[in-house]
Amino acid sequence: MYGIGLARGMAVTLKNLVLVNRMFTVHQYPDRKIGPIGLARRSNTNVFAFVLKKPAESIKALVGLISVEDRYPQHPRFRGEEFSWYEQRCTGCASCAKYCPLGIIKIVTERSGEAVQEGEKYGIEVFDIDIGRCMFCGLCVEACPYDALHMGSGFEEGTYERKNLVIDVERLKAAPKRPSNWFRPQHQGKKYDPRGESALDWDKAGRHEKPSLDEQTDRWAKR
Amino acid sequence: MDFLTLYEFIRDRLPESLDLEWLAFGIAASTLAFLVFNVVISATALYTWFERRLLARIQSRLGPNRWGPFGLLQPLADVLKLMVKEDTIPDDADRPLFHLAPIILLVPGLMVFTVIPLGDIPFENGSFLGRLNIGVLFIIGITGINALGVFIAGWASRNKYAMFGAMRAVAMLVSYEVPMALALTGVVIMAGSLALTDIVIGQNVIYLVTQPLGFLVFMTAASAEMSRTPFDMVEAESELGSGFNTEYSGIKFALFFLGEFMAPLAAATVATVLYLGGTRGFDPIPGQVWFVLKAFLVILGLLWVRATWPRLRVDQIMGFAWKGLFPLALFNMFLVAVEVLVFQDPVTGAISSGELWMIAGINWVLTIVAVVVVAQVLGQKRLKRPVPVPSPLANMNAGSE
Numbered sequence: 327m328y329g330i331g332l333a334r335g336m337a338v339t340l341k342n343l344v345l346v347n348r349m350f351t352v353h354q355y356p357d358r359k360i361g362p363i364g365l366a367r368r369s370n371t372n373v374f375a376f377v378l379k380k381p382a383e384s385i386k387a388l389v390g391l392i393s394v395e396d397r398y399p400q401h402p403r404f405r406g407e408e409f410s411w412y413e414q415r416c417t418g419c420a421s422c423a424k425y426c427p428l429g430i431i432k433i434v435t436e437r438s439g440e441a442v443q444e445g446e447k448y449g450i451e452v453f454d455i456d457i458g459r460c461m462f463c464g465l466c467v468e469a470c471p472y473d474a475l476h477m478g479s480g481f482e483e484g485t486y487e488r489k490n491l492v493i494d495v496e497r498l499k500a501a502p503k504r505p506s507n508w509f510r511p512q513h514q515g516k517k518y519d520p521r522g523e524s525a526l527d528w529d530k531a532g533r534h535e536k537p538s539l540d541e542q543t544d545r546w547a548k549r
Numbered sequence: 550m551d552f553l554t555l556y557e558f559i560r561d562r563l564p565e566s567l568d569l570e571w572l573a574f575g576i577a578a579s580t581l582a583f584l585v586f587n588v589v590i591s592a593t594a595l596y597t598w599f600e601r602r603l604l605a606r607i608q609s610r611l612g613p614n615r616w617g618p619f620g621l622l623q624p625l626a627d628v629l630k631l632m633v634k635e636d637t638i639p640d641d642a643d644r645p646l647f648h649l650a651p652i653i654l655l656v657p658g659l660m661v662f663t664v665i666p667l668g669d670i671p672f673e674n675g676s677f678l679g680r681l682n683i684g685v686l687f688i689i690g691i692t693g694i695n696a697l698g699v700f701i702a703g704w705a706s707r708n709k710y711a712m713f714g715a716m717r718a719v720a721m722l723v724s725y726e727v728p729m730a731l732a733l734t735g736v737v738i739m740a741g742s743l744a745l746t747d748i749v750i751g752q753n754v755i756y757l758v759t760q761p762l763g764f765l766v767f768m769t770a771a772s773a774e775m776s777r778t779p780f781d782m783v784e785a786e787s788e789l790g791s792g793f794n795t796e797y798s799g800i801k802f803a804l805f806f807l808g809e810f811m812a813p814l815a816a817a818t819v820a821t822v823l824y825l826g827g828t829r830g831f832d833p834i835p836g837q838v839w840f841v842l843k844a845f846l847v848i849l850g851l852l853w854v855r856a857t858w859p860r861l862r863v864d865q866i867m868g869f870a871w872k873g874l875f876p877l878a879l880f881n882m883f884l885v886a887v888e889v890l891v892f893q894d895p896v897t898g899a900i901s902s903g904e905l906w907m908i909a910g911i912n913w914v915l916t917i918v919a920v921v922v923v924a925q926v927l928g929q930k931r932l933k934r935p936v937p938v939p940s941p942l943a944n945m946n947a948g949s950e
Contacts, residue, residue: 328924332858339607339857352611359614390618 357393365392400479402507402519405462408478409455410505411498412528415474418448422466422475430456431466450495457483458491467509473533476505479520503527510534552581589662593811594624600810600852607856628803636799639707646705651797651804654698657691658811664688665818666746666827669836684745685737688819689730692774696722699793702805706796714792717782717863722774724870729770731878735763735885736823741898749827754905757824762881762916764824766874768851771820773870775812778855782866817847873927880919884912 360368362384366376377384386392418435431454438449467477478501485491493501504520507513512532537545560573598613598621605612613620638647664684681687696719703715737743739759740751757764773780794805818840821827825843828836861869888911892904900908 328921328928335857336853339853342609343603343607343853352609354611359619390614 353398354396356395356397358396359390360387360392360394361390362387364394368394397521400521402479402514402521404479404481404506404520405464405477405508406479406481406506407457407483408480408501408504409457409493409498410476410478410501410503410526411453412474412476412503412531413450413499414528415472416450417472417474418450419471421469421471425465425469427463427465428459428461430459453495453498455493455498456491457493458488464508473510473512473531476510476531477508479504479506503531505531552577555581585662586659589659589811589814590807592814593807594628596814596848597624597627597806597810600813603849603852604856607853627806631803631806632800634799636801637796639796641707642796643705643707646701647796648801650698650702650705651801651808653694653701655804655808655811657694657698658808658815660691661688661815661819664745665822666749667837667840668828670750670828682742682744685733685743685748685823689726689733692815693722693726695774696726698808702797703793706793708796710790711793711795714790714795718776718793721776721780721782721866721870724867725770725773725780725874728766728870728874728878729774731875731882732763732766732770733823734882735760738882738885738889739900745822745827749822749829752826752829753902754909755824755826755829758909759905759912760824760881760885761913762877762919763885764820765916765920766878766881767824768816768820768847769874770870770878771816772851772854773866775809775816777813777851779858779861780866781860782863813848813851814844817844817851820844820847868927873923877919877923884915888912 362377363373365384365387366373369376371379383392418433420433420435423429423431423433432452433450434452435448436451438447440447440449462477464477467475483491503525505513505518505526506520507518510531512534513526516532518526556573556577559576560570563569563573601623602612602614602620604610613623616622616626638644664681664687666684699718699722700715703711703713703718736748736756739756740748742748742751776782794802797805821840821843825847827843828840830836830839888908889900892900892908894900
């Protein structure tokens with residue numbers, strides 16, 4: 327019989343149109359509109375109680391004027407922009423610049439006169455990361471022998487000009503220190519979430535310890 | 550309020566000695582034209598929002614919801630964006646025609662609304678904007694200009710994809726004009742008049758009940774005429790870039806957009822008048838509300854179909870028009886003509902209500918039979934895959950070991 331498939335298709339779309347609890351595949355970012363019921367549920371009150379308590383707000387919500395922040399949960403190991411760089415740890419060895427496959431990290435160092443007994447630490451004059459070309463592979467972070475450079479976890483650094491995408495030392499120093507957990511097992515062990523908690527200072531960030539022989543055999547040899 | 554009352558009102562206020570009837574006529578006409586233009590454009594703007602939201606809901610999306618409550622101001626933002634955009638014209642374009650095409654496409658849609666009878670049932674002063682006794686003919690003629698606008702747009706932009714789109718569009722639109730006109734003939738035969746007012750008055754039993762086949766053919770042909778999704782060959786995005794409006798941008802594209810979204814409104818109002826009894830309804834609710842309700846239902850149906858069915862191929866579309874809809878429309882016309890001849894009172898020319906219900910019963914049965922027969926004749930047989938035969942080359946060394 328012809329036409330059955332057409333009718334079946336119409337039934338599917340009708341179900342989508344009419345049913346309240348249909349499948350939703352949309353996640354709104356950065357905020358979404360919320361109705362009075364959702365607002366009441368957010369403040370853990372009964373809908374009627376909420377409407378009686380805050381009539382103006384519930385009317386606004388009913389008309390669709392109230393929006394709440396909505397973010398998709400982001401993995402703490404997400405590799406993003408805003409590199410977290412701890413200048414206290416950096417020795418200016420330029421391993422990151424050597425390992426960068428795109429050659430977008432530029433480091434110029436000078437004699438600092440600090441810690442002369444230990445063999446004198448380099449002072450960083452220029453530390454440019456051109457994130458307009460960066461592919462966020464994270465090799466610079468892997469290469470850093472002192473855990474001074476960490477991936478960030480942001481992704482909202484859009485600018486109007488290409489030159490603003492080059493992060494210089496001042497911006498690196500001023501950037502919020504929210505290091506991503508990527509290649510930093512010490513953060514992962516502490517369950518640090520870069521998007522949720524406060525910033526990590528350089529002395530709290532901790533060093534990544536080499537796994538003991540037992541741990542290594544446990545991880546790799548006993549497969 | 551209609552044109553004649555307004556005209557007489559203004560004429561009586563002007564001094565009679567100066568012979569200013571033309572002025573009264575002009576003022577009345579431009580006032581009403583202004584009114585209709587703005588009302589229809591606003592309704593279309595609202596309709597774009599409605600259509601996008603409903604389509605989104607049907608397809609498990611959200612639709613525009615950022616600007617204003619529920620995204621209601623989205624049409625405003627769209628129009629503003631399109632007006633601010635650069636209005637590019639190709640170097641090789643045929644400039645006068647390039648400028649003319651959007652207007653030609655837009656104006657017929659507006660003109661349809663001028664003859665829709667929106668008054669209360671006896672229609673003392675004719676329809677909304679004048680007493681037109683050839684309303685059906687006017688509508689068919691005016692919507693036929695659509696094809697011209699599309700073709701001019703495709704030709705003037707000197708772009709091969711636009712030209713492809715326009716050629717397909719003209720072929721399709723011309724083919725679907727035929728079944729549409731034939732379906733309307735059934736209505737005209739039964740009402741005995743070409744005036745839309747008389748057609749509404751004649752619908753003691755609405756024509757959807759008495760002529761289901763005609764309604765089916767009309768709605769199919771109309772949705773092809775306004776090139777909506779099952780038949781949107783004209784602007785098949787995946788095949789033609791954007792069809793005839795590839796080269797258009799800025800305010801001209803906005804006009805195309807407007808015309809495209811005005812078409813369903815026009816089609817729904819025409820279908821309401823011709824098949825659903827226009828402003829007829831039960832007493833406590835005024836007729837205009839009934840009209841809007843019926844038109845809304847038709848629009849909802851069109852949207853539902855649009856959201857569900859995929860696009861037909863170009864040869865399938867032409868075949869469907871000529872092999873499917875054309876015989877159905879002819880059959881409907883023949884059926885209605887015979888029935889009117891048989892059941893009509895030879896003296897007064899009227900058909901009683903009981904006889905109309907009898908006609909409705911016959912027509913529903915015959916409609917189902919006709920549609921099934923056409924489907925059986927036209928439908929493709931279920932594709933049978935050939936049984937795979939192993940190639941002699943496939944496993945050459947199989948026997949040797």
